[in-house]
Amino acid sequence: MLQIENLHASVEDKDILKGIDLQIGAGEVHAIMGPNGSGKSTLASVIAGNEDYEMTEGNLLLEGEDISELDPEERAHHGVFLSFQYPVEIPGVSVTNFVKTAINETRKAQGMEEMPAAEMLKKIREKAALLEIDRKFLSRSLNEGFSGGEKKRNEIFQMAMLEPKLAILDETDSGLDIDALRIVANGVNKLRSENNAVLVITHYQRLLDYIVPDKVHVLMDGKIVKTGDKDLALKLEEKGYDWIKEEVKTA
Numbered sequence: 001m002l003q004i005e006n007l008h009a010s011v012e013d014k015d016i017l018k019g020i021d022l023q024i025g026a027g028e029v030h031a032i033m034g035p036n037g038s039g040k041s042t043l044a045s046v047i048a049g050n051e052d053y054e055m056t057e058g059n060l061l062l063e064g065e066d067i068s069e070l071d072p073e074e075r076a077h078h079g080v081f082l083s084f085q086y087p088v089e090i091p092g093v094s095v096t097n098f099v100k101t102a103i104n105e106t107r108k109a110q111g112m113e114e115m116p117a118a119e120m121l122k123k124i125r126e127k128a129a130l131l132e133i134d135r136k137f138l139s140r141s142l143n144e145g146f147s148g149g150e151k152k153r154n155e156i157f158q159m160a161m162l163e164p165k166l167a168i169l170d171e172t173d174s175g176l177d178i179d180a181l182r183i184v185a186n187g188v189n190k191l192r193s194e195n196n197a198v199l200v201i202t203h204y205q206r207l208l209d210y211i212v213p214d215k216v217h218v219l220m221d222g223k224i225v226k227t228g229d230k231d232l233a234l235k236l237e238e239k240g241y242d243w244i245k246e247e248v249k250t251a
């Protein structure tokens, strides 16, 4: 699904990502962990096409197609979804209307008609039921006065509705409380399928108790320095990152 080779990226002429190789297959969930400032959010931004970041070298393919030259909207239309650590408030636009617009923009970009209202409504009902989201929530103004948990619920609902091929959830700085953690984990687990791939960025090992990743990668100073399974996350929780630094030094 996602294929990253020797990816280098910089921001304001400072090299941040220094040769990332990462392949995520269809149906897989991978986690990226790493100390603050190691480049985790930068990686998410570069995949999503955030224009503050410049990809200076390497390959970035989604389903075999080079997406590195596409702008963020085009990548979204190709099925890349990035959760927002700091979502914007849009007074007067409801959770549902926002997502309807997003879906129809994608369809338009793909040369399709708008989704018929009845089909849209059915889909909203199905996804809301799946994620246990009540109707009152769907009519609220986007992010206005949302709690941390409600912001997460909104993101996960957007993800469920848009059915991205690649969902990137950057949870690093969002201070997930237990409620928000469950919402994210529950959403990801219910939406995992053979048609999508998920990249979860977190420094909360706890999240990975609920979302069991196929692989865990440790990012340090712009490079993936170690890859393992879910047990690696447990080891990091217990021992921190210093032992990996030592390993890298002596390698």
Ligand code: ADP
Pocket (backbone or CB within 6 Å): 011, 012, 016, 034, 035, 036, 037, 038, 039, 040, 041, 042, 043, 052, 172
């Ligand atoms: P992480 O998410 O792992 O904590 P980031 O990707 O946010 O790390 O940051 C990696 C490095 O890139 C840091 O040194 C940070 O200061 C720098 N950086 C990230 N975004 C920007 C930006 N927009 N402008 C300047 N420096 C940035």
Ligand code: MG
Pocket (backbone or CB within 6 Å): 040, 041, 042, 172, 173
């Ligand atoms: Mg970050």
